[in-house]
């Protein structure tokens with residue numbers, strides 16, 4: 457079985473796994489041969505793709521983390537906000553996962569646009585239970601994680617769908633409303649005696665960040681329960697890998713790269729490390745492009761997350777990238793759902809807000825030319841980027857040309873440092889300019905200085921391009937989890 461992106465599906469391909477749609481109990485059964493009409497229906501409904509079986513993929517096995525039945529029951533229970541059923545499904549999930557020899561979430565979720573919130577909650581629960589089980593938490597704790605994960609976004613049903621699905625930037629009121637959803641979820645569970653207070657705490661804290669920059673209460677690392685930390689990290693992973701009205705999906709490897717970039721800042725380091733072992737960067741059945749130009753499909757795991765066993769398209773030859781001496785210098789350059797459209801990482805930004813409008817202005821200030829270049833190249837496909845080498849040059853630029861939409865400021869610079877530069881800028885009208893600091897160390901003092909100077913965010917150097925791009929998008933477009 458292998459995963460084929462919706463644009464690459466062809467009539468005659470045979471489904472390897474049923475496609476679930478919440479309106480029609482089972483839209484297309486396993487074994488169905490696709491035709492023009494069924495493919496068109498999958499496109500219209502916003503599916504990412506489908507698992508199909510063909511000669512090359514016949515012997516590629518993709519393990520199920522939880523049974524199809526448990527998954528469907530989970531979707532229904534969440535949709536109906538039926539806490540009794542949610543608890544039953546949570547038990548079944550924990551039981552399903554405890555039967556696995558090796559905990560790995562290999563199966564991609566095949567959801568449509570409409571099914572986002574409900575499938576998302578079940579996916580988050582699957583990932584969260586996998587992480588909790590791998591951490592060897594006690595069974596009742598894993599069960600608690602499962603219930604909280606299934607309930608984490610229940611409060612979104614209280615928010616106008618026009619806000620949830622809005623394309624482009626949210627205004628301040630809409631943004632505030634989105635940020636209320638953990639509290640709404642908490643309130644919905646408040647009087648329910650089936651739900652323990654630790655489940656409610658996990659629910660209300662699922663958007664809190666390690667550094668205190670999260671919401672709704674800005675809690676810091678030591679104040680956030682472990683179950684909430686687990687749900688937080690896998691929640692972001694699932695949101696990044698899904699297609700939404702306002703963004704294209706990230707490939708798993710890129711979403712994991714983002715999570716790694718936020719380690720210790722947004723996410724608990726221990727949780728991130730375990731996550732990397734239970735969510736594969738290149739799951740079996742996924743298409744990849746190699747640095748020598750060959751195309752292949754991932755056929756099995758190895759002990760190295762970035763070097764799986766693959767099968768070459770065309771010849772069907774199997775190669776273990778972790779061992780094969782002929783391929784020791786060959787690596788995977790692209791993977792995921794958009795391969796036919798573009799093999800470049802830039803494809804991540806297609807369809808993002810700002811594509812058809814004037815590019816937002818970003819000013820990068822950094823004394824290191826290497827670092828300036830890296831920041832610029834990570835952002836220039838999406839933004840109008842200017843770079844300068846000192847605080848003085850920055851102030852002169854803003855005096856002459858006005859403020860950009862976003863200022864990315866290195867902290868550690870000779871002469872005027874980044875924070876002092878930003879403080880000096882307070883004299884001028886910088887309008888709605890957002891500030892993101894770059895720093896080599898994120899100790900408490902630095903973080904407090906950044907906050908006092910009005911920073912929207914700070915990013916650790918050396919810059920991880922995917923993390924930088926997503927954080928910039930969040931700072932400028934308020935494009936967070938909706």
Ligand SMILES: [Fe+2]
Nearest residue numbers: 608609662937
């Ligand atoms: Fe949420």
Ligand SMILES: [Fe+2]
Nearest residue numbers: 608609691937
């Ligand atoms: Fe969520």
